[in-house]
Structure formats: structure tokens, C-alpha cells
Amino acid sequence: MAIVRQTLIYDGPGGPFEGVIAWEDEVETPRPGVLVCPNILGQKESDNKKAEDLAKLGYVALACDVYGQGKRKTRGSENVAEYMNMLDADRTLLRDRLAASLEALRGFAAVEPAKVGAIGFCFGGKCVLDMARSGLPILGGVSFHGVYDRPDYANVSPITAKLLVCHGWEDPLATPDQMVALGRELTEAQADWQIHAYGNAGHAFTDTALIQPAAPGVAYEPRADRRSWKAMSDFLAELFL
Amino acid sequence: MAIVRQTLIYDGPGGPFEGVIAWEDEVETPRPGVLVCPNILGQKESDNKKAEDLAKLGYVALACDVYGQGKRKTRGSENVAEYMNMLDADRTLLRDRLAASLEALRGFAAVEPAKVGAIGFCFGGKCVLDMARSGLPILGGVSFHGVYDRPDYANVSPITAKLLVCHGWEDPLATPDQMVALGRELTEAQADWQIHAYGNAGHAFTDTALIQPAAPGVAYEPRADRRSWKAMSDFLAELFL
Numbered sequence: 001m002a003i004v005r006q007t008l009i010y011d012g013p014g015g016p017f018e019g020v021i022a023w024e025d026e027v028e029t030p031r032p033g034v035l036v037c038p039n040i041l042g043q044k045e046s047d048n049k050k051a052e053d054l055a056k057l058g059y060v061a062l063a064c065d066v067y068g069q070g071k072r073k074t075r076g077s078e079n080v081a082e083y084m085n086m087l088d089a090d091r092t093l094l095r096d097r098l099a100a101s102l103e104a105l106r107g108f109a110a111v112e113p114a115k116v117g118a119i120g121f122c123f124g125g126k127c128v129l130d131m132a133r134s135g136l137p138i139l140g141g142v143s144f145h146g147v148y149d150r151p152d153y154a155n156v157s158p159i160t161a162k163l164l165v166c167h168g169w170e171d172p173l174a175t176p177d178q179m180v181a182l183g184r185e186l187t188e189a190q191a192d193w194q195i196h197a198y199g200n201a202g203h204a205f206t207d208t209a210l211i212q213p214a215a216p217g218v219a220y221e222p223r224a225d226r227r228s229w230k231a232m233s234d235f236l237a238e239l240f241l
Numbered sequence: 242m243a244i245v246r247q248t249l250i251y252d253g254p255g256g257p258f259e260g261v262i263a264w265e266d267e268v269e270t271p272r273p274g275v276l277v278c279p280n281i282l283g284q285k286e287s288d289n290k291k292a293e294d295l296a297k298l299g300y301v302a303l304a305c306d307v308y309g310q311g312k313r314k315t316r317g318s319e320n321v322a323e324y325m326n327m328l329d330a331d332r333t334l335l336r337d338r339l340a341a342s343l344e345a346l347r348g349f350a351a352v353e354p355a356k357v358g359a360i361g362f363c364f365g366g367k368c369v370l371d372m373a374r375s376g377l378p379i380l381g382g383v384s385f386h387g388v389y390d391r392p393d394y395a396n397v398s399p400i401t402a403k404l405l406v407c408h409g410w411e412d413p414l415a416t417p418d419q420m421v422a423l424g425r426e427l428t429e430a431q432a433d434w435q436i437h438a439y440g441n442a443g444h445a446f447t448d449t450a451l452i453q454p455a456a457p458g459v460a461y462e463p464r465a466d467r468r469s470w471k472a473m474s475d476f477l478a479e480l481f482l
Contacts, residue, residue, distance in 0.1 A: 169424055176424060180417045183410055187440055194468065199427055199434035227435065230475055238468075 002026060003055045005048060008062060008108070009069065012100025013093060017065040019043060019101065022051040023110050024058065032240040033111035035102055035138070036063040037120030037127035039207070040084045042072045046209065050119070057233060059240075060111045064101035066094060066127065075214065084123050091151035095134045098127055102136055115240050117141055119232060121206060122173075125165075129182075132161035132191065140239040142166065142232045145203050147173050148182040158190035164235045165193065166228035168201035172217040196231055198224035243267060244296045246289060249303060249349070250310065253341025254334060258306040260284060260342065263292040264351050265299065273481040274352035276343055276379070277304040278361030278368035280448070281325045282314045287450065291360070298474060300481075301352045305342035307335060307368065316455065325364050332392035336375045339368055343377055356481050358382055360473060362447055363414075366406075370423075373402035373432065381480040383407065383473045386444050388414050389423040399431035405476045406434065407469035409442035413458040437472055439465035 005022040020043070023031075034054050038047045047063035054061035065071075067083040074080075087094040106113040118141040120128040125146015131138050135156035142164045163186060167179050179195060186193040201224035202217035204210050213219035246263040261284070264272075275295050279288045288304035295302035308324040315321075328335040347354040359382040361369040366387015372379050376397035383405045404427060408420050420436060427434040442465035443458035445451050454460035 169428065176421045180421060183417060183438060183440065187410065191440065192464065193440035195438045195440075197424060197436045197438070199424065199432065199436075223433065227475075227479075231472070234468075234471055234475070 001056075003052050005052065008104055010100060010104035013096045014068050015097075015100065016069050017097070017101065017104075018069040019062050019064040019104070020048040020051060021060065021062045021105070021108060022048065022055040023060040024055050027058075027110075030110055030112040032059050032115035032117065032236075033105045033108070033113075034059045034061045034236065035098075035105050035116070035118040036061055037066070037098070037118060037124030038063065039122035039124050039204075040081060041074060042067045042083060044072065046207070053229075054119075057236065059236070060105070060108060062101065062105040062108070064098075064104070066097040066101065075209070091130060092153060094127065095130055095136070095151070095153075098131050099136055102131070102138065106137075115139060117236060117239055120144065120146065122204060123147065129163070132159050132163055133189075135160070140164070140235065142235060144206050144228055145171055145174070148178050150185065155185070155189045159186065161191070162235075162239060163191055163193040164231060165195040166224075166231060167195055167197045168203055168205045168221065168224060169197050169199050170202040170217045172215075173203050194235075196228065198227065200224075242297075244293050246293065249345055251341060251345035254337045255309050256338075256341065257310050258338070258342065258345075259310040260303050260305045260345065261289040261292060262301065262303045262346070262349060263289065263296040264301040265296050268299075268351075271351055271353040273300050273356035273358065273477075274346045274349070274354075275300045275302045275477065276339075276346050276357070276359040277302055278307070278339070278359060278365030279304065280363035280365050280445075281322060282316070283308045283312060283324060285313065287448070294470075295360075298477065300477070301346070301349060303342065303346040303349070305339075305345070307338040307342065316450065332371060333394060335368065336371055336377070336392070336394075339372050340377055343372070343379065347378075356380060358477060358480055360385065361387065363445060364388065370404070373400050373404055374430075376401070381405070381476065383476060385447050385469055386412055386415070389419050391426065396426070396430045400427065402432070403476075403480060404432055404434040405472060406436040407465075407472065408436055408438045409444055409446045409462065409465060410438050410440050411443040411458045413456075414444050435476075437469065439468065441465075
């Protein structure tokens with residue numbers, strides 16, 4: 001088995017965008033695609049690694065870019081939330097950039113375009129929820145320590161994308177009350193949804209760059225990381241059956 | 242592979258008790274044991290089937306009895322909650338009967354006594370939580386559409402049993418607020434816990450006898466049934482590693 005990756009530059013509103021796509025090279029038939037939505041920092045190597053991990057599960061995965069080519073942050077950057085805040089302030093633009101990223105994935109030769117899903121981390125979890133809320137053509141999505149505030153446009157109804165929400169109980173950006181509100185929102189939108197809440201885990205529980213906590217309730221947590229990845233694997237297997 | 246089952250009669254306060262134990266007969270070494278805690282109706286064939294399903298996963302499983310030999314109900318019984326209510330009114334007695342059931346399992350020759358867990362349905366989910374709360378020697382437990390009210394004795398602290406709580410969002414016996422309270426309780430007790438909430442599922446979502454709903458929010462739900470069983474399988478595999 002050989003996992004390969006390739007830089008993918010694609011167009012969209014505010015583009016060009018630059019992502020990295022990974023797949024198993026020895027398979028010759030099209031297979032399901034998964035969009036990987038980055039956290040606050042934007043497209044980076046840890047997202048590419050997640051794309052490779054998805055490729056090992058048999059999918060074609062695109063670690064996408066919604067900020068624009070070259071627009072990247074690190075934990076030490078000044079104004080680390082700059083690009084995220086711009087999209088948080090314009091959820092319609094975020095939606096349209098997600099749509100462009102999804103089309104880049106669906107148009108890739110190795111991808112079966114009718115079988116596409118998405119996963120995302122932190123702000124990327126919100127991206128996954130927004131893809132479902134806005135009716136973009138994903139069969140399902142997984143949010144890891146996502147943020148749950150609703151966009152200013154109305155949800156499609158019903159939401160047809162199946163959703164798995166992996167939630168850290170101690171997450172200061174997504175409290176238990178906000179988690180319950182999300183459950184109510186998704187129920188109202190008639191979605192097929194699950195929320196997995198992990199005790200003792202906070203925001204960013206999948207982020208191995210945060211073995212030293214970045215702030216109270218913001219840290220890597222190995223059990224929640226391992227369990228949520230397994231839950232995602234089971235979920236995608238069911239989704240693409 | 243041959244799954245065998247055997248009636249097991251054992252002692253305890255208010256006993257004798259009569260359960261059914263199932264295991265894979267061709268394995269010769271001791272293996273992990275799982276106690277199966279029945280719902281409101283008490284020990285019955287559907288619990289024995291769950292024990293067989295656990296035996297297929299490689300465990301020895303005892304579908305236990307906490308009401309006492311011959312004390313059984315069906316959905317059509319008068320005073321269907323009679324035996325359950327007696328134990329709900331005496332959680333210390335319930336704990337002691339669970340301890341007796343656990344000892345019956347741990348004493349069975351094919352069981353590795355240091356590797357024991359528990360699962361339970363409805364009232365049986367409460368039984369699993371009470372085993373953890375009272376410090377009975379289980380490594381972990383899974384509650385399916387359990388009920389979350391606390392016993393009148395104090396939790397051990399920390400709770401050492403790992404817990405997976407499979408929760409139907411529409412369950413009238415366990416509301417989202419009660420689910421959140423359980424998360425707080427288990428966090429306070431320093432337990433390693435997960436809650437999986439399933440949208441569109443109510444109480445009794447695993448119960449194939451309730452394909453016709455028994456009451457609003459009380460019905461079989463195939464997706465939550467399938468997903469929670471898979472989550473349990475993953476959980477037990479991690480528990481007994």
C-alpha cells in the first residue's frame with residue numbers, strides 16, 4: 001500500500017485556495033471522498049496527516065483551505081484568529097468557500113462524487129455543521145470539538161447529511177448547554193445525528209500540538225482522541241456502505 | 242464455534258436468583274466476563290440473547306437476575322413495575338444483589354475474575370451505573386437507555402469503572418437535562434466516562450419487542466440500536482485489552 005499526496009490548487013470566492021489531497025495509489029476504482037476542514041490556524045501539516053490517515057482507511061481525503069493561498073497562522077502568530085474571524089463574520093462566504101473545496105474534491109478523478117463526507121476540527125467542526133446546515137452535497141460529517149453557533153441563514157430542512165458530533169465535556173468554547181442546544185437544533189431540522197460527549201476532555205482534544213494545555217480546557221486528551229477517531233471510522237464505514 | 246448457555250442459580254440477599262450464562266465452548270482459557278442487567282421486566286429470553294451475542298464477541302456473559310427466582314413480568318403484566326419499584330426504593334439492596342450476581346459470574350470457571358464488566362438496559366442501565374457508583378469490582382460498564390437518578394448512598398470517589406452511557410435524546414425517562422446532570426455527577430466522581438446521545442431515539446431503543454411504540458418516546462430504533470451495540474463492542478475491546 002502506498003499513500004500519496006498532492007497539492008491541489010483550486011478556485012472559489014476569494015481564492016485561489018491551496019489544499020493537499022491524499023489517497024491510496026494502488027486502488028484503481030473511484031472511492032468515497034472526505035473533506036478535512038482545518039482549525040483556526042488554517043491549512044497545515046497536521047491536516048495533511050489526517051488526510052493520510054483517512055487514505056489509509058480507503059478514502060480520498062482533501063485537507064482543504066478556506067482562507068486562501070498563503071493565508072496561514074501558527075499558535076504564535078499575532079492576531080491568530082484573524083482569518084477565522086473574517087469568515088465567522090460572513091458565514092455565507094464561508095459556505096461558498098466550503099462548496100468550492102467540496103467541488104475540488106468531487107472533481108478529483110479518484111473520487112466517487114456521489115459519496116463524499118467531511119470532517120473538521122475546532123473551527124473546522126463548525127465548517128462541517130455549516131455544510132450540513134446549508135445543504136451542501138455531503139452524505140455526512142464529523143465535527144471534532146467544533147463550535148456550535150448557528151449561521152445567519154436558515155438551515156435546510158430536513159438536513160440530509162448524517163452527523164456525528166464529538167464533544168469534549170470541558171470545552172469552554174462549547175458548553176454542555178450549547179451541546180444540548182445543538183441537539184435541539186439538529187432534531188428540529190430532522191437530521192440523523194449523534195453527539196458523543198467525552199468526560200475529562202476539553203477543546204482541541206485531538207490536537208497533539210497541545211500536549212501542554214494552551215489554556216484552561218484547551219488541550220490534547222489521548223483517550224478522547226483515540227475514541228473519537230474510532231467512532232469516526234465506524235461512522236464513515238456506515239455512511240459509505 | 243459453538244455458543245452454549247446454562248442456567249445458573251445463585252445465592253444472595255432475597256435469593257435464590259436464576260440467570261443464564263453463555264460462552265463459546267471451544268475456547269479453553271478463561272476470558273473476560275460481562276454481566277447483563279435486565280430491564281424492568283426482569284430476567285428473560287431477550288437478555289439471554291444479548292448474553293449469547295456477547296459470547297460471540299469472545300466473552301462469558303451472565304444475564305443476571307436481581308428480582309429473585311420466578312419473579313418475572315411481561316409487558317402485559319399487572320403492576321409491571323412491582324419488582325423494580327421495590328429495588329428503586331432500596332438501592333442498597335439492589336447494590337447487594339448486583340454484587341451477588343457479579344460474584345456468580347466471577348466465580349464461573351471460564352471467567353477471568355479480574356476482567357469483568359457489565360451492560361444493562363433501562364432499569365438495567367441504572368444497575369450498571371449503581372455498580373460503578375458503589376465501587377463493585379467491574380472494570381467498566383455500558384448503560385443503554387438507562388435511568389440516571391442517584392442512589393441514597395454516596396458515590397465512591399473516584400469511580401474507577403469506565404462508563405459508556407448510550408442515551409436516546411427523546412427518552413422521557415432521561416431528559417437532556419438529566420443527561421447533563423449525569424455528566425456532571427460522573428465528572429465530579431472523576432470517572433472516565435462517555436455519553437453517546439442518539440437523535441430521534443427514545444427510551445428502549447434497543448428493544449425489538451417495541452417495534453410498535455409502547456408510549457410516546459418509548460420504542461425500538463434500529464440505527465441507535467446498531468450504533469450503540471458497535472460502540473459497546475469497541476468499548477469492551479478497549480476495556481479488556
